[in-house]
Amino acid sequence: MPNLAMGILGVSPPPGGGGFDPDNTVIVAKGGTGGVDSNTIQGAIDSITDASAAKPYTVLVFPGTYVEDLTLQPFVSLYGLGDTLYPVQVVAAAGAAITLPNVAAVADAGLTIKGITFISAQDAPMVNLPAGMGSFFFRNCMFLHSVDNLAQNLVEQAAGELFFDGCELLYNMDGNTGGASEHNVFSVTAEADLSVKNCRLSANIEDPTGTVNIIHAANAAISISFDNNICRSYTSGAGTCLFVFTESTLSGDEQKFTGNYVELSAPGFAGQAITYLVDSGGNNSEVRSVHNVYEYGTVAGLESLVIVANGDALYSRLDYWGTNADPFGLGTFENTSMWDPDNMELAGRQNWTGVLTPAQITANQNNYNPAGLDNAAIMHLDSNGSYNITGITAPPQHAEGRILVIYNTNQDKRITLMDQDGASLAANRFALGGKDFVIEAGQCVILQYDDVNNNWRIIGSSHTGGGESIIKGWIQFSGQGIIAIQDSYNVSSIADNGAGNYTVFWDTDFANNDYACVTTYHDNSILDVWTPTSLLAAASAQVFCWRSTLVGYDPDFYSVMAIGDQ
Numbered sequence: 001m002p003n004l005a006m007g008i009l010g011v012s013p014p015p016g017g018g019g020f021d022p023d024n025t026v027i028v029a030k031g032g033t034g035g036v037d038s039n040t041i042q043g044a045i046d047s048i049t050d051a052s053a054a055k056p057y058t059v060l061v062f063p064g065t066y067v068e069d070l071t072l073q074p075f076v077s078l079y080g081l082g083d084t085l086y087p088v089q090v091v092a093a094a095g096a097a098i099t100l101p102n103v104a105a106v107a108d109a110g111l112t113i114k115g116i117t118f119i120s121a122q123d124a125p126m127v128n129l130p131a132g133m134g135s136f137f138f139r140n141c142m143f144l145h146s147v148d149n150l151a152q153n154l155v156e157q158a159a160g161e162l163f164f165d166g167c168e169l170l171y172n173m174d175g176n177t178g179g180a181s182e183h184n185v186f187s188v189t190a191e192a193d194l195s196v197k198n199c200r201l202s203a204n205i206e207d208p209t210g211t212v213n214i215i216h217a218a219n220a221a222i223s224i225s226f227d228n229n230i231c232r233s234y235t236s237g238a239g240t241c242l243f244v245f246t247e248s249t250l251s252g253d254e255q256k257f258t259g260n261y262v263e264l265s266a267p268g269f270a271g272q273a274i275t276y277l278v279d280s281g282g283n284n285s286e287v288r289s290v291h292n293v294y295e296y297g298t299v300a301g302l303e304s305l306v307i308v309a310n311g312d313a314l315y316s317r318l319d320y321w322g323t324n325a326d327p328f329g330l331g332t333f334e335n336t337s338m339w340d341p342d343n344m345e346l347a348g349r350q351n352w353t354g355v356l357t358p359a360q361i362t363a364n365q366n367n368y369n370p371a372g373l374d375n376a377a378i379m380h381l382d383s384n385g386s387y388n389i390t391g392i393t394a395p396p397q398h399a400e401g402r403i404l405v406i407y408n409t410n411q412d413k414r415i416t417l418m419d420q421d422g423a424s425l426a427a428n429r430f431a432l433g434g435k436d437f438v439i440e441a442g443q444c445v446i447l448q449y450d451d452v453n454n455n456w457r458i459i460g461s462s463h464t465g466g467g468e469s470i471i472k473g474w475i476q477f478s479g480q481g482i483i484a485i486q487d488s489y490n491v492s493s494i495a496d497n498g499a500g501n502y503t504v505f506w507d508t509d510f511a512n513n514d515y516a517c518v519t520t521y522h523d524n525s526i527l528d529v530w531t532p533t534s535l536l537a538a539a540s541a542q543v544f545c546w547r548s549t550l551v552g553y554d555p556d557f558y559s560v561m562a563i564g565d566q
Contacts, residue, residue, distance in 0.1 A: 024057045030064035041078065041090065042068050051075040061116065063522070065089045071099045072111060074134065080115035083559060085476060085486065086522055092120035096128040096156075097143075103134030103160065111135075117142040125156040125187075135161040146172040153187035161193040168200045184213045191221040196229055203233045211240045214262075217255075220280065222248040228259045228461055230443075234266075234297070241266040243294075244287070245277040251286035258290045259460030261444055265297030275321075279309035287314045291446055291460030293405055295322035308333050318448070318459065320377065320405060355380060361387055361415070366423040369393035378405045381415055381439075386490070386508065388416045388436075391424025392456060395449055402449040404456075408439040412489075415439045417458075431455035472515070473506050474561040479521075479545065479554035486557065500545035500552030504560050509539045515564025519543050521555040534560075 026044040029036045038044035044059045051057045056075040063086035070090065072078075080088030090097055097118045100111070111134065118141065120126050126145050129136065141164075145154045154171045155162070171185050185203050188194055194215075205212045212235045217224060224246070235241045241264045248255055264273035275294050278287050308314050313332035358370035361383035368389050373379070395402040408415050417439065419432035430437070431450065437458060439445050446460040473490035477483050483496050495503040513536040535542040543560055547553045 024051075024055060026057065026059045027062070028059060028066075029062040030066070036062075040068055041066050042070055045070070045073060045076055048073065048076055061088045063088055065091060067091045067093050069093050069095045069097060069099070072101055072113075074101050074103050074111060077112040078114070078116060079112075080117075082115065083476070083520075083522075085557065087117050088115065089117045089119060092118070092122045092124070092126065095122060095124045097122075097126045098128065100127070100129040100132075100136050100160070101134060102130070102132035112137040112139060113141060114139040115141065117144070119144045121146055123147065125153050127155040127157075127162075129157045129160050129162060129192075131159050133160050135163070137163045137165070138167055140166045142167065143169045144172075145170065153184040155184075155186045157186070157188045157192050157194060158190040159192055161195070163195045164197070164199050166198045169202070171203045171205075173205045182211045182213065182216065184216045186215045187213075187218070188216070188222050188224075189218045191219060193223045193225075195225040197225070197227040199229045201229060201231045205235045205239070211242055211245070213242045213245050215244045215246070217244075217246040217248045219247065220249040222246070223250055223254040224248070224256070226257045226260060229261075231260060231262045233262075233264050235271055236267065239266070240272040240274055242274045242277060244275070245279075246285060246287060247280055249280045249284050251284065253288060255286060256288045256290070257292055259446065260292045261295075262292065263295045263297060267298035275306055276314055277307045278312045278314050279307070280312050281309075285312040287312075288317070289314065289319050290317045291319065293320045293322075293444070293446070295320075306333055318403060320403070320446075357382075360384060364388045364390070364423075366390045366421075367393055367425055367428050376404065378407065380407050380409045382409050383413050383415060386414045386416070388418050388421075390418045390421035391428030391430065392447075394427045394454065403459075404447045404449075405444060406439060406447065407444040408441055410441045412441050414441060417445070420455075427454040429455055431457050437461075471561050471563055472508075472510070472566055473504075474559070475504055476557060476559045477502075478556065479558045480556060481554075483554075497542070498552060499554055501542070502544075502558065503540050503542045505540045506538075506562075508566055510562070511538065511565040513537050515562055517541050517543070518561045518563075519545075520559050521545055522557040522559075 026037045026047060028038050028041050028044045030039060038047060041059065041061055048057050051073060052075055056077065059076060059078050061078060061080050063082040066089065068090065069092055082088040097120050098113070118126055126143050143154060154169055169185055171183070173183060183203065183205055185201050186194060201214055203212050203214060212233055214231050214233055215224065215226070231243065233241045233243065243262050243264060244257070246255060262275070264275070266273045273296055276287060276289070278285055306314060313334065315334045355378045356370065356372045356376035357380045361381060362385070364387050368391065373393060374395065392404070417430045417432065417437045419434060419436050420429050431453060437445065444461065445458055447456045448459045450457050475488035475491045475494065476486045477494055478486060483494060483502065485491070485494060490507045492505045492507040494505065497503060515536065517534040517536055519534060534544070541560060541562060543558070545553050545555055545558060
């Protein structure tokens with residue numbers, strides 16, 4: 001059952017390799033009996049006494065709400081088996097939602113948490129790594145931290161390595177902070193490594209009296225890798241809204257921020273928005289900012305202020321600053337090839353001004369050239385469907401280094417940039433390395449014009465975007481009685497072929513039948529159900545649901561996801 005469940009859901013094996021050994025797999029389900037090892041996640045973790053690097057364990061958690069504070073142990077990974085309709089939720093009971101184990105060395109670690117939503121209203125961090133040298137991975141998790149009249153950090157790290165990939169982290173404080181001086185999404189206080197990529201982060205603080213940071217690196221030996229994230233920070237009071245406050249003394253690429261979208265707002269009385277505060281105390285910190293977009297909402301006081309202390313340095317390359325980024329302090333602020341926010345001028349190049357919002361796209365676009373494109377720095381695109389753009393008209397004189405930021409402002413439609421598509425002139429095409437690039441709803445991409453090869457190239461984005469790497473179609477439908485679609489994407493219709501036998505028809509066909517199709521089901525009454533291999537065609541996928549007796553069965557809900565070329 002564990003191997004089958006993981007195979008259906010497409011979850012990768014736990015650290016240490018060797019697949020999912022049923023002897024090393026523990027199953028958790030609310031109110032479960034037959035085939036269930038524990039009704040609580042902590043009970044499942046505590047039942048494991050012989051986990052090691054050579055014998056890693058996996059705890060499979062079925063959908064439900066689990067009110068408990070988790071203390072993890074090395075080599076025991078957690079995988080949530082829920083979905084959007086039936087999630088796995090862990091609600092903090094009294095303290096930190098997750099306390100990570102103290103591991104003696106990085107090589108001794110092996111722990112992944114995937115597909116779980118953590119919720120907390122406690123005056124404690126949601127994720128706490130107090131000691132040790134372990135490496136811990138969070139993938140596709142959500143963290144919702146909402147407190148009232150309290151001050152706290154969402155993640156507290158005092159050791160080891162933390163990796164967040166594809167997660168959403170939301171910190172909300174509503175009420176007077178009672179004199180608290182600082183709030184952080186990430187608070188790193190000792191020698192440690194922090195890696196965050198492809199995540200959404202938000203800090204919404206009402207009436208603070210101090211500083212609200214996305215990241216505070218409060219130690220001399222902290223390494224930060226922060227790539228392709230969307231960050232929003234808001235404070236309504238007289239405090240300071242800040243993206244990064246670093247006291248680390250590391251240099252080179254050990255404090256690097258690449259391809260991020262950052263928005264800061266501080267509309268309250270005398271509120272301030274500061275993008276970077278670099279003050280190592282040791283006079284040798286280096287921070288590198290490359291291909292980022294920094295924008296600012298309403299700010300009552302100082303905005304976009306970059307503070308670099310004496311002896312420290314901030315190097316900006318091809319960043320977009322939504323307003324003035326004049327430095328304060330005696331340190332180095334080098335902005336080679338950075339846009340001048342007063343007139344959007346790239347030194348020695350061409351001038352671009354303002355944000356362009358063209359008419360809604362209603363068809364595929366070749367040689368796309370909306371009015372005002374020549375002078376636009378940012379282009380907001382909306383569409384009434386999912387369409388392709390095969391090329392954008394090259395800038396005048398093929399201006400070397402031209403930067404264009406494209407936002408897909410639609411809520412549920414994607415825009416695909418086509419790689420070297422002959423429908424557009426050669427000089428207007430995208431050079432994407434052989435793969436089309438999908439700008440999902442609400443996401444953005446940063447393009448630069450290559451004057452040597454006369455093509456547009458991608459230099460940063462808020463998501464991974466590759467043509468083969470995203471879900472191209474999905475559906476959830478009820479299988480009982482007359483089948484009904486609950487929700488879907490890129491699905492035109494579904495046919496009921498008999499008990500446990502369905503055909504999903506794609507709105508946009510796949511290029512061939514060599515795509516991946518993943519299926520799963522949810523049923524409150526039957527456990528011995530499995531979903532065998534699908535029969536795939538470019539325009540459709542025939543999927544099945546069988547009992548262990550190989551008899552077709554209609555479950556309460558059935559889900560299908562497909563990934564591949566279109």
